[in-house]
Amino acid sequence: MTGEDVSAALQRITGIVGEENFLTDDEELRYLSQDYFNAANPVTAAIRPTTIPSLAEAVAIATDAGIAIFQRGGGYSYTDAYLPTRWPSILIDTRGLDRIVEINQRDMFVTVEAGCTWAQVDEALAKAGLRIPCAGPQSGLWATIGGSISQGALGHGSGRSGISTESVLGLEVVLADGSIMTTGSAAQSRHNAFFRFYGPDVTGPFCQDSGALGIKATITLRLQTRPALTDGLSFVCDSFDAASQAIFPLSQAAPFHDALQRFLAERRPEMTQHNMGAVSVYSATSTNGFLYEPVFQWTDVPDLFHRRHTPGHIIERADRNEPKPSARVLASELKDRVVDLMFEHGGIHLQIGKAYPYLVDRDPRHIRLLAELKAAVDPQNLINPGALGLPVE
Numbered sequence: 001m002t003g004e005d006v007s008a009a010l011q012r013i014t015g016i017v018g019e020e021n022f023l024t025d026d027e028e029l030r031y032l033s034q035d036y037f038n039a040a041n042p043v044t045a046a047i048r049p050t051t052i053p054s055l056a057e058a059v060a061i062a063t064d065a066g067i068a069i070f071q072r073g074g075g076y077s078y079t080d081a082y083l084p085t086r087w088p089s090i091l092i093d094t095r096g097l098d099r100i101v102e103i104n105q106r107d108m109f110v111t112v113e114a115g116c117t118w119a120q121v122d123e124a125l126a127k128a129g130l131r132i133p134c135a136g137p138q139s140g141l142w143a144t145i146g147g148s149i150s151q152g153a154l155g156h157g158s159g160r161s162g163i164s165t166e167s168v169l170g171l172e173v174v175l176a177d178g179s180i181m182t183t184g185s186a187a188q189s190r191h192n193a194f195f196r197f198y199g200p201d202v203t204g205p206f207c208q209d210s211g212a213l214g215i216k217a218t219i220t221l222r223l224q225t226r227p228a229l230t231d232g233l234s235f236v237c238d239s240f241d242a243a244s245q246a247i248f249p250l251s252q253a254a255p256f257h258d259a260l261q262r263f264l265a266e267r268r269p270e271m272t273q274h275n276m277g278a279v280s281v282y283s284a285t286s287t288n289g290f291l292y293e294p295v296f297q298w299t300d301v302p303d304l305f306h307r308r309h310t311p312g313h314i315i316e317r318a319d320r321n322e323p324k325p326s327a328r329v330l331a332s333e334l335k336d337r338v339v340d341l342m343f344e345h346g347g348i349h350l351q352i353g354k355a356y357p358y359l360v361d362r363d364p365r366h367i368r369l370l371a372e373l374k375a376a377v378d379p380q381n382l383i384n385p386g387a388l389g390l391p392v393e
């Protein structure tokens, strides 16, 4: 691949997506190349395709020229999931693909383009008295359905219906060569998208793949009738043990909680020195999972991502803070230690990205099958290289 090949390819891609959707502005590329927590060297260019054929054609041209592709939805993850690892590279901002393709009330499914946000889809479904069993993450004002299904996000409804990917019936995925693969019942040309399982489930590997296997163009999700009334109840539990047993009889939640408390007590002096606090968020997932999310907080100056996603009066206040690079280093280290602790307690992760130990100690046959699948759909390893912990080169 020469510099000329790359510029010729970028020029052709501009012609396909339109100049207004071909982004080279430095600040925009810097913004798109950072997530909620980390930043990487910016991609060479970014595109915001507005149709699926233009997305597919752009992917084919890019990979033909050896350009790596990183796809991003709302950008609300914090596990380096779409951060570039190779250059030259193009970031695909999928938010231009924001059509609700079909709400099928008779067969109870909705098909949306990947860049639709959860809030947008929920608003449309509410008008029809419908909802998706898992209502998506709390970040759903910005987070896209495509990004969330690639992460396995959970949210309201997960306690009863499981994580978001359990609501998925089928996908259309743009593969590295620009071809579009359909999964689920719609993969047979005269059938609609109403059902996921008919023989081996090909949708599954593309769910929670952190974008390693392709670019989701559409997602079909199951629907249920929206209750006429929803209300909330809150409970106070006397101890964490009670909480985990009250909500979930999962054996490892309480031992992890105790180990985390011991760890935080050990590290408290450093955290206090950096004015750092820790809170935890818990959530039930169906009948067999207990989500435990420790969050570290400290005062710092906002980066570009947060500037664009936070109300001005909060940014004004935060701008009075001193930059705290050492607190950020400490937070990264604490995060890594907590991930080790989670691993020791049998924890698994939803948003794997490039941060969580998905491949560690995994059955080698499983890893081999995954590597073969990756090679089949992305033979040059150009789609989000490094995602899931797969090789970057």
Ligand SMILES: Cc1cc2nc3c(=O)[nH]c(=O)nc-3n(C[C@H](O)[C@H](O)[C@H](O)COP(=O)(O)OP(=O)(O)OC[C@H]3O[C@@H](n4cnc5c(N)ncnc54)[C@H](O)[C@@H]3O)c2cc1C
Binding pocket: 036, 070, 071, 072, 073, 074, 075, 076, 077, 078, 081, 082, 094, 114, 115, 136, 137, 138, 139, 142, 143, 144, 145, 146, 147, 148, 149, 150, 151, 152, 153, 154, 155, 210, 211, 212, 214, 215, 216, 217, 350, 351, 353, 384, 387
């Ligand atoms: C304030 C806040 C609240 C949050 N609340 C929750 C919560 O309640 N529950 C929860 O589970 N998570 C939560 N998260 C984490 C995160 O927001 C979710 O995982 C969310 O679903 C990410 O969606 P996104 O569109 O922002 O994805 P992105 O961050 O843009 O991308 C995530 C991954 O998906 C890939 N990807 C994106 N689009 C596509 C596509 N079309 N095809 C293939 N791959 C793609 C990217 O390459 C990347 O690997 C929260 C985060 C924040 C900051």
